[in-house]
Amino acid sequence: MDAAAELESGAEDRNGAAAPSTSAVPVQQVSLWSPPRAVQGSARRRRRITGLAVGTAAVLLIAGGAAAAWALVGGDAEDVPDAAVPAEDFVGSWAGEMTQVDTEGAHVADWHAEVRIEEGAERGSTAWTTFTCSGTLDLTATDNDRRVYTYTETADPEERCVDAAELTVWPVAGGLNAEWSSVTREGTRMVSTGLLSDGS
Structure with missing residues (x-):
């Protein structure tokens, strides 16, 4: 039997008898279409915000480490306050x-x-x-x-x-x-x- 004909006229039941014919209904099992734009945009925004947060945290961590290292090695004499005696x-x-x-x-x-x-x-x-x-x-x-x-x-x-x-x-x-x-x-x-x- 032709597959296209089966879809149009219906399929046989388990006993081999022809099932009653119904109007053709498209099969909707898997969508090949991309999600709506609103969903795409919010996912993109979440990824962008997450990326910015991670980048900012990394910059702050590096800056904090550099400041701590600078404080340990002494830095410029003008930047380090004197522990002057009154x-x-x-x-x-x-x-x-x-x-x-x-x-x-x-x-x-x-x-x-x-x-x-x-x-x-x-x-x-x-x-x-x-x-x-x-x-x-x-x-x-x-x-x-x-x-x-x-x-x-x-x-x-x-x-x-x-x-x-x-x-x-x-x-x-x-x-x-x-x-x-x-x-x-x-x-x-x-x-x-x-x-x-x-x-x-």
Whole structure:
């Protein structure tokens, strides 16, 4: 029997008898058509939103990791805030014994220094009583817990002192650590270190 004829006239039943003829009805088992546009668009949007969310999360994760790594290695000095000691920790009158050495580290002299740092810790004065010298201090730099002052001589009646020096101080238990650095008239670099205690 012809398949097209069977579809039009009907099919035989199990006993081989012809089934009654009905009008032709198309068979709808599998749709070969794509889903309606509304369904396609929403699926596409879901995929796009999911992709954007995953991409954004990846970017944030990478940026967070880079920021953490930058914080661990230190980054640019300008971007990292100083853990500076407050100016008040430097203000006051201080005094102590200094030990002076030359470029090779050989002992040169021991001498007594008195330092006064004014309110704001930007200026001060000093007297090197052992050598009867005195001068002014002006803040030139800060570096975390350290302050650097330029010493300018104002009195040296016996001409035993240098005209200029650099004083670096930083707080420690019991006072301020002090380091004086200077170059003599002959060109020899001298460094004096010691502890300045509260001299008030």
